[in-house]
Amino acid sequence: MARITLNSVGKRYPNGFAALEDLSLAIADKEFLVLLGPSGCGKSTTLNLIAGLEDVTAGSLYFDDVLMNVVPAHRRDVAMVFQSYALYPHKSVYENIAFGLRMRGHPRAEIESRVKDAARRLEIEPLLERRPHQLSGGQRQRVALGRALVRQPAAFLMDEPLSNLDAALRIAMRAEIKQLHHTMRTTFVYVTHDQAEALTLADRIVVMREGVIQQIGSPEEIYDRPRNTFVASFLGNPPINYLEGALAGDGAGMRFERGALRLALPPALAQPLRGQAGRPVRLGLRAEDVDERRAPRAGETLQGRVFSVMPVGSDQYLGLESEGTQLFFRVGRDVRHREGDNVALSVNTNRVQVFDPSSGASLLWQ
Amino acid sequence: MRNLGRNILLFAASAVFLVYVLAPVAWLVSSSVQQESEITSRPPQWIPRQPTLENFRAIFEAEEKQVTYETRRQGDPATGGFIPSTARDLVPAMWNSLIVAVAVVVLNLLVGVPAAYAMAKIRFIGRSSSIYFMLSTRVIPDIALVVPFFLFIHKLGLLDHLGSLIITYLAITIPFTVFILVSYFESLPDELDKAARVDGCSRLQTLLRVYVPLATPSLVAVVLFTFLTSWNEFLLALMFTQTPASQTMPIVVAAFTSDFTISFSFINAAGVIAVIPPVVLAVVFERYIVSGLTAGAVKG
Numbered sequence: 112m113a114r115i116t117l118n119s120v121g122k123r124y125p126n127g128f129a130a131l132e133d134l135s136l137a138i139a140d141k142e143f144l145v146l147l148g149p150s151g152c153g154k155s156t157t158l159n160l161i162a163g164l165e166d167v168t169a170g171s172l173y174f175d176d177v178l179m180n181v182v183p184a185h186r187r188d189v190a191m192v193f194q195s196y197a198l199y200p201h202k203s204v205y206e207n208i209a210f211g212l213r214m215r216g217h218p219r220a221e222i223e224s225r226v227k228d229a230a231r232r233l234e235i236e237p238l239l240e241r242r243p244h245q246l247s248g249g250q251r252q253r254v255a256l257g258r259a260l261v262r263q264p265a266a267f268l269m270d271e272p273l274s275n276l277d278a279a280l281r282i283a284m285r286a287e288i289k290q291l292h293h294t295m296r297t298t299f300v301y302v303t304h305d306q307a308e309a310l311t312l313a314d315r316i317v318v319m320r321e322g323v324i325q326q327i328g329s330p331e332e333i334y335d336r337p338r339n340t341f342v343a344s345f346l347g348n349p350p351i352n353y354l355e356g357a358l359a360g361d362g363a364g365m366r367f368e369r370g371a372l373r374l375a376l377p378p379a380l381a382q383p384l385r386g387q388a389g390r391p392v393r394l395g396l397r398a399e400d401v402d403e404r405r406a407p408r409a410g411e412t413l414q415g416r417v418f419s420v421m422p423v424g425s426d427q428y429l430g431l432e433s434e435g436t437q438l439f440f441r442v443g444r445d446v447r448h449r450e451g452d453n454v455a456l457s458v459n460t461n462r463v464q465v466f467d468p469s470s471g472a473s474l475l476w477q
Numbered sequence: 478m479r480n481l482g483r484n485i486l487l488f489a490a491s492a493v494f495l496v497y498v499l500a501p502v503a504w505l506v507s508s509s510v511q512q513e514s515e516i517t518s519r520p521p522q523w524i525p526r527q528p529t530l531e532n533f534r535a536i537f538e539a540e541e542k543q544v545t546y547e548t549r550r551q552g553d554p555a556t557g558g559f560i561p562s563t564a565r566d567l568v569p570a571m572w573n574s575l576i577v578a579v580a581v582v583v584l585n586l587l588v589g590v591p592a593a594y595a596m597a598k599i600r601f602i603g604r605s606s607s608i609y610f611m612l613s614t615r616v617i618p619d620i621a622l623v624v625p626f627f628l629f630i631h632k633l634g635l636l637d638h639l640g641s642l643i644i645t646y647l648a649i650t651i652p653f654t655v656f657i658l659v660s661y662f663e664s665l666p667d668e669l670d671k672a673a674r675v676d677g678c679s680r681l682q683t684l685l686r687v688y689v690p691l692a693t694p695s696l697v698a699v700v701l702f703t704f705l706t707s708w709n710e711f712l713l714a715l716m717f718t719q720t721p722a723s724q725t726m727p728i729v730v731a732a733f734t735s736d737f738t739i740s741f742s743f744i745n746a747a748g749v750i751a752v753i754p755p756v757v758l759a760v761v762f763e764r765y766i767v768s769g770l771t772a773g774a775v776k777g
Contacts, residue, residue, distance in 0.1 A: 125602045164671045184674040185682075191675040197668035201690045214677030258676070268675075 113174045113188075113265035113298050114140050115161060121169030122156050122322075130156040131322040133170070143292050143299045145313035147306065147345070153322040154302045158268050161300060163187045174265065185214070190259035194271040196251045198243040198258075204230075205239040208257045215262075229261040249280050260291065266298040273308065285311055306346045310334065318342045335462070340471035343395050343464055349428055349439040354394040355468060358387050367394050367465070370434050373410035377461050383475055384465065392474065395464030398428070398441040401456040412455040413438075417448045431456075505752070509533070509745040516741045532746030536567050561736040563729060566721040567747055570729040574708055575754065577639055577725060581646045581707040582700055585654045588647070589699065590692075593658030594684045598670045608659060611652040619649065623716055630717055641717040642725065646707040654699045661695040662688060697762045705755055726751050 115138040122131040131153045138144050146154035159165040160172060163184035172179045179187060190211070198207050205226055212222045230236045233253040243251060252272065259267060272288075273281045289312055292299050303309055309316050310330045318325040318333060318341070326338045337343035343351045356369030365381035365388070367374040374394075376384070401413065415438065419430030422444060429448060431438045440456065448454060465474045503523070508516050509532055511525040595601075596608055626645050635641040665688065673683040689696070711727045718724045730751060733744050 125600060159671070162671070162675055164674060183679070184671075185677045185679055187675075189675060191672065193668040193672060195666055195668050197666060197672040199669065199672075199687055210673075211676035214682070258672075262676075 114138065115266060115298060115300070116173040117157075117160075117170065118173070119170035120157075120160060120167055120172060122153075122160060122165065123168045129322060131160075134322070134324060135170075136317060136324065136327070138298060138300060140298055141296055143289075143301065143312060143314045145309040145316045146300065146302045146319060147304065147309040147316050148319035148325075149304055149345075151321070152319040154304075154317075154319050155270055156322075157319075158191075158270055158300060158302050161266070162189050162191050162268050188262075188265040189268055190262045190264040190266075191268040191270065192255050192259050192272040194274055196243075196255040196275075198251055198254055200243050202242075203239065204235065204241050204243070204246070204254050207243070207254055208239075208261050211258060211262045225261050226257075229257045232260070233257050248276055249284075252276060252280075252284060256288075256291070260295065263295070264297065266300060267292075267295070269299065269301045271303055272301075274303070274305065281308075288312060306348070310346070318345060336473075336476040337395075337464060338473050338476055340393065340395070340466050343466070343473075347397055349398045349441065351464070352396045352398065352436075352438040352440070353466075354396060354433075354436065354438075356392060356394055358384055358390045358392055358465075360384075360388045367392065367463070369394070371410060372413060374458055374460050374463070375411070376463070376465075380460075380463070380465070380475060387474075391468050393466040393468040393471075395466060396438070396458060397462060397464075398439055400459040400462045401440050401442070402459065403442065403446055403454075404457055412457050414453070414455050417450055417452045417454060420448055420450060429454075502752075505745055505748050508742060509749045511742055513740060513742045516745075532742045533750070535564065535743060536746060536750065561733040561740065561743065563721075563732050563736070564743070566724065566729045566732075567726070567750075569721055570724050570726045571750070573639060573723060574726040577642045577646065578704050578707045578754075580639075580643045581650060582703050584643070584647055585650055585699065585703045586696070589651055589654035589658055590689065590696075591681075591684065592651075593655045593662055594680075594688055596655065597659045597662035597665075598667065599680075608656070612656055615649075615652050619712055622648075623712065626713065627716055636717060637719045637723050639723050642707070642710075642714055642723070645713050645717070646703075646710060649710075650703045650706050654703060657695055657699055657702070658692065661692055665691060701759060701762060704758055708751075708755060 115136075117134055117136045120131060120134045120136075121129065123129045134153075134157065136157075146157055148154050156165065160167050163179070163182060163186075167180050174187070199210065202210065208226045208229060209222050212225060217225075226239075227236070230239055233256060235250060235253050235257060238246060238250060238254070243254070246254065252275075255272070269288075273284050276284060285308060288301075292312075301308075301312060310333075313330055315327060316330055316333045317327050320341055326333060326342045328336070333342060334346050337346070340353070354367075354369055354372075356367050356372070359366045359368045359373075360381070364378065365376045365384045367376060413431075413433060415431035415433035417429060418432050418437070419428075421428040421430070424444075426441055426444050427446070429440045429442050429446075431440060431454065466472065467474055504521075507523055507525060510528040510530065511522065512527060512529055512531075515522050515525060515527070596604055626648075630636055630641040630645070633641075633644075635644070669687055669691075670683055673687045674680070678686060709727060710725070711731070714725045714728050715731075718728060721729075726747075730744065730747050733739070733747065
């Protein structure tokens with residue numbers, strides 16, 4: 112039960128490296144917030160600061176309205192799940208789960224019932240007497256979850272908890288974590304570099320890069336209205352394609368032009384671009400936003416030569432070379448193309464993105 | 478067949494090595510129950526013809542009396558009568574050795590364990606340089622430190638006092654203790670430390686409840702190393718101790734050779750007794766040197 116507020120928080124290490132600079136973030140009570148970014152972007156550091164495992168070197172950190180900057184980790188009511196699980200190897204599963212309660216001085220009977228309860232919930236009851244080295248990866252993951260949820264903490268922190276699991280188990284655990292959030296009704300802060308995890312789990316996603324927040328928003332916002340090319344590139348599979356070109360247009364509407372390609376932008380997108388005809392821009396085109404059906408007018412189709420076909424089961428990835436640029440699209444598996452074919456694809460112009468080519472900032476959403 | 482040949486070769490090599498290592502010890506034990514005349518006979522007897530415990534009895538029953546050139550022959554057939562004049566210092570010296578060694582072991586753990594944990598798991602300015610600095614003090618040979626140590630001990634008024642040995646042995650052993658434990662703690666995942674603190678442990682509780690139980694093998698190594706170092710130390714003890722009040726076993730045993738005459742059987746019996754405590758310690762702790770205790774902490 113906690114709001115977590117970071118006000119201009121900074122983290123600078125003794126060697127001078129600044130992991131975070133001026134980070135401000137308000138995490139609502141009972142929210143599922145995902146910190147997303149490549150390794151080294153400061154997402155784990157942010158989590159460690161919230162947990163109290165590292166010291167805040169600038170700014171302030173609040174739980175509800177209490178300043179937490181100098182409160183040591185063991186006095187903050189948070190639980191944490193680690194990528195490596197970090198189970199105590201010399202303790203049994205039962206003792207691992209009970210340890211946090213024991214350290215906080217709960218009575219023995221209560222500890223026992225809460226551990227049993229957590230074990231039942233995670234279906235690890237038969238494992239309680241085992242040692243961590245006798246468990247599989249998935250079982251260790253459950254014990255690590257159990258160790259956190261048995262505490263019923265004010266905030267639940269997770270640092271890439273699923274990245275050591277194999278793909279099938281990861282999907283199942285994702286669903287369980289989501290379920291856990293529903294039943295526990297507490298604040299979750301979840302760190303990952305996996306966009307799919309972020310999109311499926313989050314109420315809100317925070318995209319980070321080199322210690323700076325790039326964008327905060329719901330999964331839909333982040334995916335549909337990226338603020339810059341970094342955010343746009345980080346989500347989507349295969350990644351978003353970029354076409355360098357220029358804006359053109361008159362009073363009636365705006366177009367994106369590149370060689371023979373002329374894409375009329377729908378009014379909603381043209382609105383913020385009005386009056387900027389002639390400006391060079393970078394058009395973002397998501398892999399799924401093309402269609403085999405021919406566009407009604409010439410110039411509105413993307414022409415190219417297939418250089419790669421990659422079936423991925425449900426659909427296939429098409430590598431297309433268009434005027435010297437390599438593009439990747441996702442098309443249905445019934446589409447039959449072979450390498451070397453010339454194809455024309457129509458573009459769903461309602462979903463294109465427009466960026467400034469030098470800064471990478473979106474010209475549509477700010 | 479090739480395997481058999483290889484095994485025979487390996488066996489032979491280990492047998493040779495074993496004989497090489499154990500022969501002096503065997504001779505020590507064997508000669509300690511021989512009579513003086515047998516020890517000095519040629520060729521030497523590996524198996525005593527008339528084993529005797531007289532040498533050991535002489536250690537524990539050495540009388541308090543002035544031995545002079547005239548009274549040195551006491552007609553004892555086992556020792557040839559050459560019981561050293563300082564024989565009665567041996568048992569008190571054993572106690573001194575034991576007190577010093579135990580104090581050094583305990584203080585090493587008290588200082589070394591928290592220091593190693595801090596250096597391994599807490600980031601602070603000067604962390605790695607402090608590790609190197611501690612280790613670099615061990616590059617200096619002990620003999621070079623004797624004079625500074627002596628002046629220091631003299632200023633403290635600890636000459637001929639067990640405290641002088643405890644202080645100087647700590648200076649010698651703690652860098653090694655910290656070094657051994659730092660490398661072990663560093664090999665334990667940082668996440669264990671984080672998990673314990675999130676679970677409600679203070680730094681000290683994290684150390685005592687998570688790291689110390691996991692570090693048993695290296696703690697045993699540290700205990701053995703520090704105990705043996707201070708049990709066997711000779712040079713500093715020779716400098717700082719003058720009377721039986723503070724002399725340790727190596728000093729007293731060495732002094733046996735500087736008497737009027739030398740009784741090898743008596744010295745060897747003293748040597749056997751000196752070996753017993755370290756051997757007992759090694760046997761007791763051997764059970765605790767369990768490997769693989771950390772398996773399963775993280776994905777392995």
